[in-house]
Amino acid sequence: MDFSFTPQAEAFRVEVKDFIAEHLTPDVLESTREGTIHNQEFHKKMADRGWLNGAVPAELGGGGRDPLEMLVLVEELQLAGAPIDGMGVAVIVAAIVLELGNDHLKETVVPPIINGDALCSFGYTEPDSGSDVAAATTTAVRDGDEWTINGQKMWTTMAHIADYVLLLTRTNPEVPKHKGLTFFIVPLDTPGIEIQPVHTMGTERSNATFYDNVRIGDEWRIGEVDGGWAVMKAGLKFERGIAGGQFPSAMLIDAAIAAAEAAPREGDTTAIDDPRVREQIVRAMIDLEVARGFAYKTAFLASQGVMFGVDGSMLKLFVAEAYKKHTQWFLEMLGSEGLLSLDTPGAPVGGHIDEHFRHAPVTSIYGGTSEITRNLIAGAHLGLPRS
Ligand SMILES: Cc1cc2nc3c(=O)[nH]c(=O)nc-3n(C[C@H](O)[C@H](O)[C@H](O)COP(=O)(O)OP(=O)(O)OC[C@H]3O[C@@H](n4cnc5c(N)ncnc54)[C@H](O)[C@@H]3O)c2cc1C
Incomplete structure (x- = not known):
């Protein structure tokens, strides 16, 4: 089995990383603190690169970029913590309108959405x-x-x-x-x-x-x-066009290791000396690889023109539940100080683990709850009867 990406996708990864290094400034990250995971300037710059259009199928008049490249895009943006809520909605709505909309909608709504001017x-x-x-x-x-x-x-x-x-x-x-x-x-x-x-x-x-x-x-x-x-x-x-790249825990693992190395325990030890903590960190790393496997599979299927259906549900369920589990483990590792929230002086990892711990549950609600997703998998993958 060959898990490597195409040379084009790897070249695109370099382009995305360069873009992130240039445009994902501390100000952009700061702008999402109010809770709206969107930054108009950053969004517009992505649109200017043609990345919104890229997720819209070519047969509808969009950029029709390879789903593996779109996966690379979303993966790198998510790993960097970039605000991309606006992007996901934009490409889905543009594609729906191009497929099912009338001329008025195609002319009025699609161009400003795709060029990043309208949300x-x-x-x-x-x-x-x-x-x-x-x-x-x-x-x-x-x-x-x-x-x-x-x-x-x-x-x-x-x-x-x-x-x-x-x-x-x-x-x-x-x-x-x-x-x-x-x-x-x-x-x-x-x-x-x-x-x-x-x-x-x-x-x-x-x-x-x-x-x-x-x-x-x-x-x-x-x-x-x-x-x-x-x-x-x-x-x-059309969600498949931007499918796969969901790695919310990934950005936390290095920070959790650093925090565990610093969190004091009895005597001269720190949390990282606790075998249970080490096991949790390794399990989180394994989960991350499993999530990547699901994500890469869904993007690969999409790149082959296959509607992946239940594979997308399995990815969504696994990622959301793993995210909740990991953030709880990481928070516990930090002891009571882990409860200090974002920007509180002295908060371990700047309070980001607490922030992710509070964010994780909503990911098992929006886009279909974990219970509903399990029902879908039970029927479509396991062939169980509907209750
Ligand atoms: C932060 C956030 C952002 C969101 N953004 C949007 C958005 O932009 N646009 C939008 O339209 N929606 C959005 N949603 C809504 C989201 O899609 C719904 O919350 C979700 O589909 C669940 O619906 P509900 O909240 O009404 O819960 P309910 O459907 O009332 O479910 C309550 C509980 O019962 C369980 N349940 C329900 N039916 C079954 C069943 N048949 N079998 C087993 N268990 C079941 C659910 O899993 C859940 O645990 C967002 C939600 C959140 C939290």
Whole structure:
């Protein structure tokens, strides 16, 4: 088995590393402290390199870069802690619009998203429908060439800085729930939209969004009326373009070793002398290699034009659960000082382990919870019956 990347992907890795060294400045990292994992200047510079366009399939008119190269991009950006939430949403929305959108959307929405001037957000989840996303109750009612939207969305991350929201609405309550949904791309400056901040324990900022008699023209609809489920599935398909590179624990391991070497224990010893601590560090390193194996496999499948489906679910589940486990181990290694948060004077590793410990649980919630992901794997991979 040959795990090496193509020469082009390795050459691209060098380009990405150089880009990071030049543009991921302390100011860019600092700008995410408020909890919005996006920096417009940095995002724009990535777009200028053609990297957003690169993740959009060539058959749709995008850059169609090899998924292995996109994996290298996301891997290096994540290892460096770069803010890339905006990038993921941008490429998925652009690809959906190019595949299913009308001319108005293709001309109005795609160019500014791909060139990094406009941002998008996802408006799927509601207070009472997250995992069961098809149970959405936000309504869109047709009135001639216009629609009136009413309802509430929860966790509309980046809505406060975005230009658009890809909004899931119910247009037919009389049919089975999957069959009565319609998507719109709604400009977030449309009258009747209110955005309220929601802060997580992981220091991220998301939003609750309210839609009160929001009127938009039919040209903002994407896909068929009551055909929203097809749009949802297209979104999942396009995630593959930026699949794989999820290594949140990786950047912590060296820091955890250094911290364990410094954390005092009985006598003259430090935490690193404790065999349990050493075992946990080695297990984290092994998990990281397993995660890489999953990630590289999904990117390889995508590069072969294969819809990887359940492999992506296994990657997501493994990475999120390993991340939670590792950050808990690392925090325990540091003793009570590990609880000191970011920038508290004397906090080990600058408080970053505590920061990651609080962030890790949300990764097992967004993009599909670990329970839902296990259900998917149980059915699609193990062939178990649905309960
Ligand atoms: C920080 C953050 C950012 C997010 N960003 C966005 C965003 O930008 N746009 C967006 O639309 N959404 C976003 N989400 C929402 C996210 O996708 C949902 O939170 C997630 O899908 C779970 O939905 P829920 O919170 O309603 O929980 P629920 O669906 O109510 O689930 C509650 C619990 O029950 C479990 N459960 C539910 N159904 C089953 C089942 N069938 N079998 C077994 N267990 C089950 C779940 O695993 C979970 O543990 C974000 C969430 C977070 C935390």
